[in-house]
Amino acid sequence: MSNAWTIEISRIFVLAVIAILFGLISGYWGLAIFLSSLVYVTWMLVQIRALERWIRLGAKNQFALDTSGIWQLIVQHIVYAQRKNKERKRRLSYMARRFEATIAALPEATVVINSHREIELTNQASEEILGIEKRRDLGQRIDNLIRDPKLQELIESEESPARLEMESPIDQRKTLSVTCVDFGEEQKLITARDISQRIAVHKLRKAFIANASHELRTPLTVITGYLELLESEPDMSDMVRKQIGNASRQASRMQKILDDLLTLSKLEEKGYDRESGVMIDMPGLIQKLVTDFKKTKAKGTHQIEVDIDPTLQIKAVESELYSLCQNLLSNAVKYSPEGSTITVRWQRKEDGYTYFSVTDNGEGVAPEHISRLTERFYRVNVNRSRQIGGTGLGLSIVKHILENYGGFLDIQSELGKGSTFTAYFPKYRTIEYEKLAS
Structure with missing residues (x-):
């Protein structure tokens, strides 16, 4: 130079x-x-x-x-x-050839559209799942090929990723799970997969649980009735009376399991609904629940303290809300030592979420178990859970109730120091008394 x-x-x-x-x-x-x-x-x-x-x-x-x-x-x-x-x-x-080869090898239907909703890239699976042919439909508007309002709402959604389930445009018997994410400069990546088999298995499982629960309820009620009659028989040895008492407790536990299974089946069938429920006096419901626990399950064994914002109401179904709070408080009573303190809170966070939390001073849960606590019938300690009458379905019910309301369950726990179970509700479901009055 x-x-x-x-x-x-x-x-x-x-x-x-x-x-x-x-x-x-x-x-x-x-x-x-x-x-x-x-x-x-x-x-x-x-x-x-x-x-x-x-x-x-x-x-x-x-x-x-x-x-x-x-x-x-x-x-x-x-x-x-x-x-x-x-x-x-x-x-x-x-890199472009590798990207196209990767897209072509994906088992899911994959479509890239530009800001004008014109198809720029697609793969072979798109023809089998969405009916979009690569040679014929490149450059065509996707809303001209798939005239489904749900797909248009998905593309226009500001969420990324946005998801929905829709009927297949080429086979009405199939259900597709479709995802749309922002991609590149003013582009969107749409993927779709066939979930018909999964939905069919899910429906079969729900039908089986519902039918089995209904079929078992009647004979179980008869068995429970006969056991109660036998327990009231005066001329019975102590050993036989003890065995009948054990059988009666197991029958009651089985009845509780069936009731919880039916509740879960109804919650799954109901699904998420933003508009469900009516305005509930949550502070009053919590006070009533705590009073009932002090008179029955926690009578003389636990101290229950409350920290409640009396101005907060929530839009929900009262029976579901009561079940949620009862399950969380019941677990705290069951899994914390006698004489310990349980704290119940109903407050609003700065980000707008309203939460109901139960804090205990129990034995806590190891980190490897926390993510699985909401699974059906999952127990950290099986023998102890059976001794105290747990069904293993309470937290699963809580999780499904929250999902139907657009909320979520957060679990914080440490071995030897206790646990905090917090049910978060979205902002649009709660309202203050003052705002309601105005």
């Missing part, structure tokens, strides 16, 4: 010397300066014209300018930039 500038400065120096000599000899200094400048400018214009022509014809390396000085340096920069661009294009082309 320095050599090129040295050559160029040398040219200017030589022309300046010639101009000075011509001026000294002839005495025409203006003409000397004009002629030397004209020679340099003319040479520069010739180089510029040659450079423009070379670039216009594609700036191919074999036709590069044979020059020196600053113009040789410019040509070298252009050749180097071209070489870098070719390498970049080659690399981008390779």
Whole structure:
């Protein structure tokens, strides 16, 4: 680079010397300066014209300018930039081919659309699942090919990712799970997979649980009735009475399991509904629940403290809300030592979420168990759970109730220090008394 500038400065120096000599000899200094400048400018214009022509014809390396000085340096920069661009294009082309190969290999239908909803990329699975053919439909608007209002709402959704379940556009017997995420610059990536088999199995499982629960309830009621009659029989040995008492407790526990299974089945069938429920006096419901517990299950064994915001109401189904609070408080009583303190809170967070939490000083839960506590029939300690009459379904019921309300359950626990179970409700479900009155 320095050599090129040295050559160029040398040219200017030589022309300046010639101009000075011509001026000294002839005495025409203006003409000397004009002629030397004209020679340099003319040479520069010739180089510029040659450079423009070379670039216009594609700036191919074999036709590069044979020059020196600053113009040789410019040509070298252009050749180097071209070489870098070719390498970049080659690399981008390779990445594009790999991306297309990856998309083509995906088992899910994958479609990329631009800001005008025109299809830019698709794969073979899209033809089998969505009926979109790569050769025929590239460049077509997706809403012209799939005229389903749900899909239009999905594309227009501001959430990323946005999800929904919809009927297959090519087979009404199939159900698709469709996801839409922002992709690239003003593009969206739409994926769809067939979940018909999963839904069928889920429906079969729910039907089995519901039918089994209904079928078992009647004979179990009869068995429980006979056991109660036998327990009231005066002429019975203590050993037989003890065995009948054990059988009666197990029958009651089985009855509770069936009731919880039916409750779960109804909650799953109901699903999420933003508008469900009516305004409930949550502070009053909690106070009533705590009073009942102090009279029955926690009578003389636990201290229950409350921290309740009396201004907060919630939109929900009262029986479901009571079941949620009862399950959380019941677990705290069952799994914390006698004489310990249980704290119940009903408050609003700064982010707008309203929460109901129960904190105990029990034995706590190990970290590896926390994520599985809401699974059906999952117990950390099976033997103890059976001794205290747990069904293993309480937290699963709580989780489903919250999901139907758009909320979630948070569990914080530490071995030997107790646990806090917090049910969070979204902002749109709670309201303050003052706002309600206004």
